[in-house]
Amino acid sequence: MSQAATRRGPAIGSSVRKADGDVLLTGRGRFVDDITLPGMLHAVVVRSEVAHARIRRIDVTEAERSPGVVLVLTGEQAAEHAGPIPYFIDPAVRGARSVDIRCLAHGTVVYAGQPVAAVVARTRREAEAAARLVRVEYERLPHVLDAEAALAPDAPRVYDEWPDNVVLHRWYGTGDVDAALAGADLVVTETIRTGRTSTAPMEPRGYLASWDRMDDTLTVYGSLQNPHQLRWMVARSLGIDETRIRVVTARVGGAFGLKMQGHPEEVLVCVLSRLAGAPVKWIEDRHESLLLGAREQVHHVEVGMTRDGRITALRDRVIADAGTMTAQAGWAMPNMTATTLSSGYLVPAVQVELHVVVTNKPPLSAARGFGKDSAHFVMERVVDLVARRLGLDPAEVRRANFVPPDRFPYRTPAGLNIDSGDFPGLLDKALKALGYERLRRRQAELREQGRYLGIGLAFELTPESADSPGTFVSGFDVTTVRMSMTGGVTVLTGVTSPGGGNDTGIAQIVADELGVPLEWITVVQGDTDRCPNGFGNFSGRGMVTGGGSAALAARDLRKKIATVGARLLGADPDAVTVADGEVRAGDGRAVPVPEVAAAILTRAFAEASGVEPTLEATRAFKPGNIDHVPDEHGRIQPYPTYSSALHAAVVEVDAETGQTRLLDFVMAHDCGVMINPALVEGQAHGAIAMGVGAALTERLVFDADGRLLSDRFKAYMLPRPADLPVPRLEHQVTPSPYTMYGNKGAGEAGVGGAQAAVANAIEDALAPFGVTVRQVPLTPPVVLALIDEARSS
């Protein structure tokens, strides 16, 4: 199913402006909170203030009497109207434990912040006032907030029905790690931690459900990534036929995984609308959004190496804190951490033992990187530890351990089949852009002045466009390309856009494949009534699967147009071209495409009799490389493409205060063929900012009772422009043999790599003190403590 990248037209590969740029810049974008429906009511969620408790009683009498209130719903009542929410990734399919997830807590709460009741009122303000009047009586139970503590045999159990707090316990990797470690010249052990962070899109979550009593149908608008999945999940939970539900994705102001489906509020809003007999809107406050975590892991690693820096063995015992279980995909992320750990390095023996553990904290939500970011952080720390122990240049240790360019496709010990890449090439480009040698000399000069400059490198391997059988993570997608009689082209695709611009990229593909100008094309996404059954956006899949299926559908349509156009011109169908909106005979004669379109519809029994008179085509695209037949080690290969990147961060650390200033950032990246380089760069910049934030400042803090303290942006600090230099991007293209144009995904690369590069840079800066970095974020107090620790030992 691979196609050579043949550029048929001018659009693919060029940095065409975002199709909706002017709409966004002039404030005309319609987000879910801009949608108003007649009789619309507003919902506010009442959330648990305790981490673990039985609900003794919920008194709603005062709330119900509050002005403007239409309805107050408790978990007990909700359970009569909705069943459990189906899992986006079914734990049973992964050998993991599950519990019923409901839209409101029923009987027990397991985290502070869990929805326990909902208030619906005429205005948001009235709903909030009434929500404060809902009285919940709790009988507290012991709680546990730390994953390693939760593994202790006498730890409080988050779920009564489970024998312990383990969601998943699994082994990954191949090779005899014991023997390799025993035979190594040197073994290094270390414990590495990533702190709990959150994705924080500019627009938080929101849904508007409208139950129509007249025809018994439900329409759900939302800031969503996966409308088709939502339709199915709501149908199952509410016991309604899927065909009675329409999901419409509004314009989305950033998602990063937070808006994948499975959150309790999605079903909740549908239940509220049905009971209230009116449209009900729920838009979350930032403090609700910050409850959901992106990652939190501890890695106990052992690395075996040769004296000249080759890594021969890697053992990692991973304890991943999932918070409480969720029907959303968040709990499954650590699986990707374990699978991606050895990254793009040739490590012959790898063994990862993963425990995914529940604690009484809010759940994880899928987050950009989806676990690969933590793998990158750990692996890049490991490589730097090796370099530092052996006194070798971290750049050369990477080079020595990379999978060489001539070894692709390459099967990693965890089973991933890396399609293509040139990792040393990325390293060379990054080092050149940095001026590495000169920078090292500058570092030495500054050290003599008592100033601490650091250079940190990090390699990042990003598998994208996943397929996980039996779950909603699907590796293909579907697009319909439809032409009107006047030649206007509507592209209806199953992939959605979180705001990154894949609609523009898809339009470029259709323009070139169809042979019409870009301006003729409108892309429609996210409406389950209009778009073919697809899977939305996650895992960087938009251009691979959406672009691929759009290309196939466009080619089908083009063939028809060429055939009929040729007939109209009296030319040989194989000798005509379609370009710039015309069918051209090659001898200078041409017929405009709209005329051909009209002919197909109005001359179906005449000049157009050679083709089926449908001016549309619907096609699915399945990229290659995916293989779910377990091999002799029981491994499957769920990713078609593997992007790669080499990040380099330059920092200066103030040893008196622990502050870090980021001076320069270079990303040499390779996502295969780029459909729109400007959109790729936009994704890279955003991912880098996320990684820098996770490395330096972002940290979700809970009190001893499990309540979130960092619930606003003055406490959970994201990078601002003054914190970041403009990243410099170097491009490299190693096409994928498995996709339509050789393009890979570009949505996730940057988070893990940037986080790791900055952390490595700080350790490098403080090398004169002998500092070892073992955790992120590296806030000034943490850095100062590292210096103190190094000085005292």
Added chain:
Amino acid sequence: MITNNFGYHAPPDLDGVVAALAEARGDVVVLGGGTMIIPDLTHGRASADVVVDLSRAGLSGIREEGDEVVVGATTTYTEVLSDDRAAALVPLLRTLSSGITGGPQIRNKGTIGGSAAYANPCSDVPACLVALGARMRLASAQGVREVPAEEFYTGAFATVRRRDEVLAAIVLPRPDGTAGYTKLKLAESSWPIVTAAVVSRPDGSLRVAIGAVAETPRLIDVEPPSAGVDDPAWRDHVRRAVAAAVPEPWSDLLADGAYRMRVAPAIVARSVARALAAGGEETP
């Protein structure tokens, strides 16, 4: 979201303000730019039964009164920055204003008096006013009184201002000498973690106030360095001065007290260096 109804007054002059305050019952909020109090009200961290809005009462502007400089309480940071005469008279105010987190939106609304009266341990203004020897001019139906800045602050978010008083103006003795200001933040969006405001007087003595190390700004007793600000003996002297002034450091989510105590001497040193350098303040 603010869910309750509240009384709202926007009196046209100071007399109107003190009259409104004399009558107000319940939780009273005096509103300057609102950059801190309105998020508090929105998120339920504070509540208001009455809001007295100062925006129309004519309390902004910087003028000279004899040999003193009077800063109207509702003078915004942007007004400070665009007033060149004020910058010449009180350069420390300009330095402080230019470094306020949040960009033009916050600088256009945030006021010197608002920050002074809100008494956030981590704001820039309080320690600067203490270093400048400012007097807080409080007005009420009973008249006007002035309180030295170093006596004005009683605790985190707490001052001697009575509920029927408004901070109408801040009086600065004509500053002599040079000033230096440094603040340490964890990141661009961070509250200040440690601030140090230093005035170096013509006789060579220093007046040093540190902010965000304790729950209130503190004057510390620091001699000018005789062998440069990096002299370990002098740094030790500063450390002891800080410890003497701060028996109990301030801790919050962003940084605990131990860190603040640890870095405060370095921040003081940087401000002293700035004040001693020719011309006084550079940009922090």
